[in-house]
Amino acid sequence: MRQARTAFWTLVLTGAMMLPALARAGQQVYLSTSPDGKYRVVVEQVIDRRVGEKIFFRYPISLVDSKTLRHFEIREGNPPLIQETDRGTFTPQWDSIQFNWSPDSQKIFINLEIIEGSWRTFFVDIKLGKALDVTEALESKLYDRIQFHGWSYESAKINLVQWVRPHLAFLKVTTACGKKKDEENKSLFAVSDSLLYDTVKQIVVSDCSDCKDPESANKFEKFLIKTQVTPTPTPEETPTAQ
Numbered sequence: 001m002r003q004a005r006t007a008f009w010t011l012v013l014t015g016a017m018m019l020p021a022l023a024r025a026g027q028q029v030y031l032s033t034s035p036d037g038k039y040r041v042v043v044e045q046v047i048d049r050r051v052g053e054k055i056f057f058r059y060p061i062s063l064v065d066s067k068t069l070r071h072f073e074i075r076e077g078n079p080p081l082i083q084e085t086d087r088g089t090f091t092p093q094w095d096s097i098q099f100n101w102s103p104d105s106q107k108i109f110i111n112l113e114i115i116e117g118s119w120r121t122f123f124v125d126i127k128l129g130k131a132l133d134v135t136e137a138l139e140s141k142l143y144d145r146i147q148f149h150g151w152s153y154e155s156a157k158i159n160l161v162q163w164v165r166p167h168l169a170f171l172k173v174t175t176a177c178g179k180k181k182d183e184e185n186k187s188l189f190a191v192s193d194s195l196l197y198d199t200v201k202q203i204v205v206s207d208c209s210d211c212k213d214p215e216s217a218n219k220f221e222k223f224l225i226k227t228q229v230t231p232t233p234t235p236e237e238t239p240t241a242q
Helices: 002-007 135-149 213-227
Strands: 010-012 024-033 039-051 054-058 060-065 071-076 082-084 090-092 097-101 107-115 118-125 130-133 157-165 168-178 189-198 203-209
Touching (some): 024 090, 024 097, 071 118, 071 130, 107 157, 118 135, 118 157, 135 189, 168 213, 203 213
Antiparallel strands (some): 010 024, 039 054, 060 071, 097 107, 107 118, 157 168, 189 203
């Protein structure tokens, strides 16, 4: 987040600049920059429609190649991320968006607060040029377990712990629960799932319930060793009896 704050600056655009297909209101903010500096996530103010003297705006969030200016839209930006001002400009609320870039700068997990207290997680594959909402895929097992016990629960939070491989992410889903579903709970307790997410297959390939991070990492490493494919030897490599 500190990196995003440092990298952010506002540009006044003309109609000849990037994202030419969109009608512009004139403001763009850099939200985050890739580790290698080649890509930027930006949010732009775009005129949506006019009703009399009133102008309504859109705020598309896009991934932009800083050299070629090629881009694709990730999703729409809305409050609480976008705070409009009386002057017709906007200010991003930095606490409402979080970025986790892969070390090779080709993938991002973005946590976005879509309404106050409710977050969604998006996986962005730069090479494929697409963004996927993975929230339900990551939360489903945790919620199934909570509902099986009949507990109450709050909105879950999803955080990236580390990249295990260039295409494998160790994510943790955590929420606060109470044993009384229809009454106020005087005490809450944390429930979590550790997940190994395959960004190529776009599925969870391993998990560990209520595990500490070292325990989860150890389980995931064993899973990877177990699933490694041993190459089939060629006839020349096949050992023969002496």
